[in-house]
Amino acid sequence: xxxxxxxxxxxxxxxxxxxxxxxxxxxxxxxxxxxxxxxxxxxxxxxxxxxxxxxxxxxxxxxxxxxxxxxxxxxxxxxxxxxxxxxxxxxxxxxxxxxxxxxxxxxxxxxxxxxxxxxxxxxxxxxxxxxxxxxxxxxxxxxxxxxxxxxxxxxxxxxxxxxxxxxxxxxxxxxxxxxxxxxxxxxxxxxxxxxxxxxxxxxxxxxxxxxxxxxxxxxxxxxxxxxxxxxxxxxxxxxxxxxxxxxxxxxxxxxxxxxxxxxxxxxxxxxxxxxxxxxxxxxxxxxxxxxxxxxxxxxxxxxxxxxxxxxxxxxxxxxxxxxxxxxxxxxxxxxxxxxxxxxxxxxxxxxxxxxxxxxxxxxxxxxxxxxxxxxxxxxxxxxxxxxxxxxxxxxxxxxxxxxxxxxxxxxxxxxxxxxxxxxxxxxxxxxxxxxxxxxxxxxxxxxxxxxxxxxxxxxxxxxxxxxxxxxxxxxxxxxxxxxxxxxxxxxxxxxxxxxxxxxxxxxxxxxxxxxxxxxxxxxxxxxx
Numbered sequence: 001x002x003x004x005x006x007x008x009x010x011x012x013x014x015x016x017x018x019x020x021x022x023x024x025x026x027x028x029x030x031x032x033x034x035x036x037x038x039x040x041x042x043x044x045x046x047x048x049x050x051x052x053x054x055x056x057x058x059x060x061x062x063x064x065x066x067x068x069x070x071x072x073x074x075x076x077x078x079x080x081x082x083x084x085x086x087x088x089x090x091x092x093x094x095x096x097x098x099x100x101x102x103x104x105x106x107x108x109x110x111x112x113x114x115x116x117x118x119x120x121x122x123x124x125x126x127x128x129x130x131x132x133x134x135x136x137x138x139x140x141x142x143x144x145x146x147x148x149x150x151x152x153x154x155x156x157x158x159x160x161x162x163x164x165x166x167x168x169x170x171x172x173x174x175x176x177x178x179x180x181x182x183x184x185x186x187x188x189x190x191x192x193x194x195x196x197x198x199x200x201x202x203x204x205x206x207x208x209x210x211x212x213x214x215x216x217x218x219x220x221x222x223x224x225x226x227x228x229x230x231x232x233x234x235x236x237x238x239x240x241x242x243x244x245x246x247x248x249x250x251x252x253x254x255x256x257x258x259x260x261x262x263x264x265x266x267x268x269x270x271x272x273x274x275x276x277x278x279x280x281x282x283x284x285x286x287x288x289x290x291x292x293x294x295x296x297x298x299x300x301x302x303x304x305x306x307x308x309x310x311x312x313x314x315x316x317x318x319x320x321x322x323x324x325x326x327x328x329x330x331x332x333x334x335x336x337x338x339x340x341x342x343x344x345x346x347x348x349x350x351x352x353x354x355x356x357x358x359x360x361x362x363x364x365x366x367x368x369x370x371x372x373x374x375x376x377x378x379x380x381x382x383x384x385x386x387x388x389x390x391x392x393x394x395x396x397x398x399x400x401x402x403x404x405x406x407x408x409x410x411x412x413x414x415x416x417x418x419x420x421x422x423x424x425x426x427x428x429x430x431x432x433x434x435x436x437x438x439x440x441x442x443x444x445x446x447x448x449x450x451x452x453x454x455x456x457x458x459x460x461x462x463x464x465x466x467x468x469x470x471x472x473x474x475x476x477x478x479x480x481x482x483x484x485x486x487x488x489x490x491x492x493x494x495x496x497x498x499x500x501x502x503x504x505x506x507x508x509x510x511x512x513x514x515x516x517x518x519x520x521x522x523x524x525x526x527x528x
Contacts, residue, residue: 056115061202065138068111069149069164070430072173077102079166079173104147107166107173108140111149112198120147127196132180135161135195136203141178141185143192148185150195151175154416154453155490156504159269162415162431162452170393175415175429177379181285181304182341266527267506272308273457273494280525281306283506285318288326289525291509296525299330309345309382310495311363316343321355336368337361346382346400346419353380360389360400373404383419383456384495390417397426410442411435418454418461421495425461425474427451434463434474447478457493459512471501485510485517 080102099117100110106117114126120142130139137152141163151162159180166173167186178185185193269283278291287301304318313326314336321339326332340352340361350363352370360374377389377398387400388410395413400406414426414435424437426444434448451463461474462484469487474480488501499512501519510519 056113057200058113059200059202060113060138060198062136062138064113065111065149065198065201066151066164068113069107069151069173070175072107072110072166073164073175074430076172077166079103079169079171102166104166107164108147108149111138111164112201120144123147124196126200127198130195130197132159132195134197136197138201139195139197141193142196143188143194145192146186146188148176148178152452175431177416264527265507266525268502268509268524269489269506270306271490271492271500271502271509272306272313273492273496273498273500274308274310274313276496276498278498278500278509278522279306279308279313280509281315282525287525287527288315291522294522296523297330298525299326300333305343307343307345307350308494310348311345311350311365314343314345314350316340323352336363337370338368342380344380344382344387346387347384349387351380351382351387353377357392371404373400374407381417381419381424383424384421384458385419385423388417388419388424397424399424410437411444412442416454418456420456420461421458425454425456427454427463431466445478447474448472448481449479455491455493455499457499458495458497459493459499459514462491462493462499469504483517484512485519 100106101117105119105123108123109117112126118126121144123140123142127140127142135141135150135153137150139150141148141150146165146167148163148165148167151164154160154162154177161178161180162175163178163186164173164175165186176186180190182190184190266287266289267283268280268289269285270281272279280289280291281287281303282289282301285302285304287298288303288306289296290299291297300315302318303315304321305316307314314323315326315333316323316339322335323337323340323343324333325336327334337352339355341355341357343350343352345351349365351373352361352363353359354361357378358376359372360377360380361370362373363370374389376392378392378395379390381388389398389400389407390396390413391398396409397411397414397417398407399410401408410424411426413429415429415431417424417426419425423439425447426435426437427433428435431452432450433446434451434454435444436447437444448463450466452466452469453464455462462471463474463481464471464487470483471485471488471491472481473484475482484499485501487504489504489506491499491501493499499514500522501510501512502508503510507524509522509524511522512519
């Protein structure tokens with residue numbers, strides 16, 4: 001397949017002119033300085049405040065680690081391997097007095113306040129291996145070829161999280177989103193990583209949440225947007241479409257035993273709604289459940305991912321990623337396409353990204369036929385307002401205009417987005433604010449403060465508090481949010497107007513009543 005990746009402006013242009021409001025706060029420091037600047041002039045921090053007098057190699061809090069990582073992300077510190085041979089490529093740090101390489105392990109060494117830059121191999125000497133489920137902000141995911149800083153869970157049950165890294169020459173220090181169930185993490189096999197914890201890390205005491213977690217902060221100053229560059233269409237749709245399997249087979253389905261000896265609540269990992277029905281995926285991916293008429297029943301499984309919306313209910317095979325459509329009764333699943341990196345439902349249509357994320361595909365709704373509608377993309381976001389995709393190189397947001405190859409840039413980088421029936425919302429790169437697209441050009445308005453996760457549907461737009469995990473509903477005007485509920489493993493807001501939440505332990509499902517923070521238990525599936 002010909003290379004159809006988007007052309008990307010130079011690093012200096014990206015840092016100086018990325019114009020949507022989503023990016024204004026992240027690029028306030030201006031363009032990254034040229035590589036020829038001497039090491040003594042380079043500062044990852046302008047003061048020692050985020051080091052708070054800590055001695056290199058001494059104790060460091062999780063809060064400090066994340067703040068130090070964010071400092072490099074905010075200043076767009078470029079990646080460089082020159083530090084392996086020349087100290088003049090290193091960045092100095094006033095907080096510790098140290099110098100750090102501008103690569104992945106140098107980034108971790110800086111955030112951990114180590115006396116010097118270690119490698120992915122020698123980081124093991126100052127850290128202890130932990131279970132993936134024990135990861136906390138400031139820990140690392142380390143492999144022989146790459147290392148990144150764990151930023152925190154966005155969906156613990158779904159094993160989704162944020163992270164910080166220095167990854168390649170094409171991108172400066174950045175914040176990303178990962179999923180432990182994906183085949184790759186930052187372009188490396190997910191299975192090659194191990195979770196590790198710095199030996200001198202200190203857990204930061206919990207702080208009381210603010211009265212209004214999505215609090216008001218001074219809005220960033222908008223900057224002019226760059227010339228739009230649409231997602232290019234894939235020249236050969238037939239070659240890019242999901243390949244048919246030799247022997248299509250539905251997602252394996254098994255009815256629950258008619259006479260279970262002992263029944264227990266099944267821990268869940270994902271929720272979705274469609275046509276007044278609730279669907280859930282077991283935390284261990286072993287089964288898919290449906291709740292209809294107040295009764296839970298198993299309708300299939302195992303499955304890797306679960307999607308629901310106007311186009312129907314879909315699930316992917318956990319082994320090969322093939323996607324299947326639910327036929328309305330237990331065990332009724334029809335194969336409709338080969339593996340995809342991810343899928344999204346916009347309106348009544350299902351879209352997908354090819355495994356290599358080099359093309360956006362649209363399911364025709366018939367058999368396993370797909371057509372290419374766009375070129376490379378990093379992520380897809382769908383809802384009543386349409387389909388949106390992010391540029392794989394710089395994260396800019398594009399809107400699909402309905403025909404192959406027709407895409408319009410509407411915004412800059414955001415950590416995540418959510419689509420309701422009218423527009424799209426996004427969280428700024430540093431997580432400090434929520435923005436709403438006005439529907440005109442690349443103009444966004446700030447509507448709230450810090451948030452981690454967004455959910456949107458007929459019931460409204462919701463965001464989770466980064467400190468307490470509480471859920472808040474957007475009331476329609478800037479900085480006006482109402483607390484809707486406490487922390488949950490995940491939530492889903494569907495087109496049917498209902499909002500559901502999963503308890504932190506994944507064993508209880510609740511439905512929002514639509515009033516204040518009142519929720520009604522709806523039970524959970526039972527297993528053997």
